[in-house]
Every structure is written in structure tokens, then in C-alpha cells.
Amino acid sequence: MPNRDRTGPAGRGAGRGFGLRRAGRGLGAGGYCVCPKCGYKVPHKAGVPCYSLRCPKCDTPMVREQ
Ligand SMILES: [Zn+2]
Incomplete structure (x- = not known):
């Protein structure tokens, strides 16, 4: 498959997915x-x-702030 890297839509999707993944990690x-x-x-x-x-x-157990 010599043209695999040129698959436009697949490439775009990968880029978007990466961005989302990074945001999720930050959260x-x-x-x-x-x-x-x-x-x-x-x-x-x-x-x-x-x-x-x-x-x-005050020695109270802490909770996660959202
Ligand atoms: Zn306190």
C-alpha cells in the first residue's frame, strides 16, 4: 500500500483524536x-x-473539586 500515508480523512481523524486525548489527560x-x-x-x-x-x-478528609 504505497499511498496509505496520503489517505486524507484518516489523517485528519488521527489529528483530532490526538487533541481530544490530550485534553482528557489534562482533566x-x-x-x-x-x-x-x-x-x-x-x-x-x-x-x-x-x-x-x-x-x-482542621484535619478533615479532603474531597475532589470538580
Ligand atoms: Zn479544613
Whole structure:
């Protein structure tokens, strides 16, 4: 298949899909953990669930902010 790289629509679709995938990744890794009691906020770390963190001010388990 010598002309495979020239398949216009397929190439476009791949480009779009890549963009969407990158956006999805950003959503998953970003965000904040917030204390439901006093509102203290820390950046969410990937692989560390918010509920495993405790607010340094009032020792309340934190939740994920949407
Ligand atoms: Zn707090």
C-alpha cells in the first residue's frame, strides 16, 4: 500500500483524536482537593486520591473539586 500515508480523512481523524486525548489527560491529572469544612485547597496529585489527604488546618478528609 504505497499511498496509505496520503489517505486524507484518516489523517485528519488521527489529528483530532490526538487533541481530544490530550485534553482528557489534562482533566484526569489536574484539579484540586478541597476541604469541605474550611475550604482549604491543594493541587491534586495524580495517583493520590483526595480522600486520602487531610486538611492541614482542621484535619478533615479532603474531597475532589470538580
Ligand atoms: Zn479544613
